[in-house]
Amino acid sequence: MADPNLSGVLSGVLPFVIDAGPGRQAAIRGRLARMDDVVNGILGRHNYPDAMAKLAAEAVVLASCLASTMNYDGIFSLQAKGDGIVNTLLADVTTDGATRGYMSYDQDANLDHIDTDSNSSAPMMQLMGGGHLAFTVDQGKKGRYQGIVPIEAQAITDVALRYFRDSEQIDTALMLAADIQDDGWHATGLLLQRIPETGGNYDDVLPMSDVEEDIWHTACTMMATCERREMLDPALTPEMLVHRLFHELDARLLPWRMRRDECRCSSQRAEQIIASLSDDEKRDLANEHNQLVMSCEFCKSEWVWDVAPNNT
Numbered sequence: 001m002a003d004p005n006l007s008g009v010l011s012g013v014l015p016f017v018i019d020a021g022p023g024r025q026a027a028i029r030g031r032l033a034r035m036d037d038v039v040n041g042i043l044g045r046h047n048y049p050d051a052m053a054k055l056a057a058e059a060v061v062l063a064s065c066l067a068s069t070m071n072y073d074g075i076f077s078l079q080a081k082g083d084g085i086v087n088t089l090l091a092d093v094t095t096d097g098a099t100r101g102y103m104s105y106d107q108d109a110n111l112d113h114i115d116t117d118s119n120s121s122a123p124m125m126q127l128m129g130g131g132h133l134a135f136t137v138d139q140g141k142k143g144r145y146q147g148i149v150p151i152e153a154q155a156i157t158d159v160a161l162r163y164f165r166d167s168e169q170i171d172t173a174l175m176l177a178a179d180i181q182d183d184g185w186h187a188t189g190l191l192l193q194r195i196p197e198t199g200g201n202y203d204d205v206l207p208m209s210d211v212e213e214d215i216w217h218t219a220c221t222m223m224a225t226c227e228r229r230e231m232l233d234p235a236l237t238p239e240m241l242v243h244r245l246f247h248e249l250d251a252r253l254l255p256w257r258m259r260r261d262e263c264r265c266s267s268q269r270a271e272q273i274i275a276s277l278s279d280d281e282k283r284d285l286a287n288e289h290n291q292l293v294m295s296c297e298f299c300k301s302e303w304v305w306d307v308a309p310n311n312t
């Protein structure tokens, strides 16, 4: 088990809870995701312009935060589709922490009008135009769940918060910060979610008690004091940051969850795809050197096969 007391070397999510006092286990679940090395790994293989790279970094951090709030056996993915310069934004996280990200965009687009203020979030709506953001949990044969929200706010945090407000009806506070500095990318996310007290039936959510309401508002106020530079400071470990923000509420730290930069593609899977093609299909897809080239959009791995030319 890796040392959870990391400082910008490893990536992962630090879960914590804030209790509501006697008789209540936890009133708030918290997550602090520090994704520096995963984001550097992912963005290092792509050559996205900085404003787009920042959006990709925020998506990776958000996916990592949200995945850690869910109990699933499979893949959690965040996918945004738009009609703007960036048409696809993807980030996914497996149950055991393998994380990847990717975006596709119009490489000829003029980026002059795109906001590139390093002190603010990436301008998701400017980059993606109209579209939607989807969160999907895919558990294979055990089922699939998807939630969707339109992209109608500039920052991905606000798009995601609308999803939690309108679709999940879970009180949520979220901050994401990503920026490139002299030593590479830094990317941190901070999430708070109120855990509703339920009656016998899970759907039977009880109204918030005065104590819970007070704790929730205090936690949100404390979170709002967190500055971007603190979130992006590699010298402030996740533990230190959670302590600094929430020690008055006695935030309890839970075991660190590792995230790593790892793609799920494999030469075996590529072989399977090629094996499913007919000889004619292979020839249609081959280049002028009679080679069939397949590459992974996520990690840029490339596989090449020789295809027998059609001599008839």
Ligand SMILES: [Zn+2]
Pocket (backbone or CB within 6 Å): 263, 264, 265, 266, 296, 297, 298, 299, 300, 301
């Ligand atoms: Zn790959």
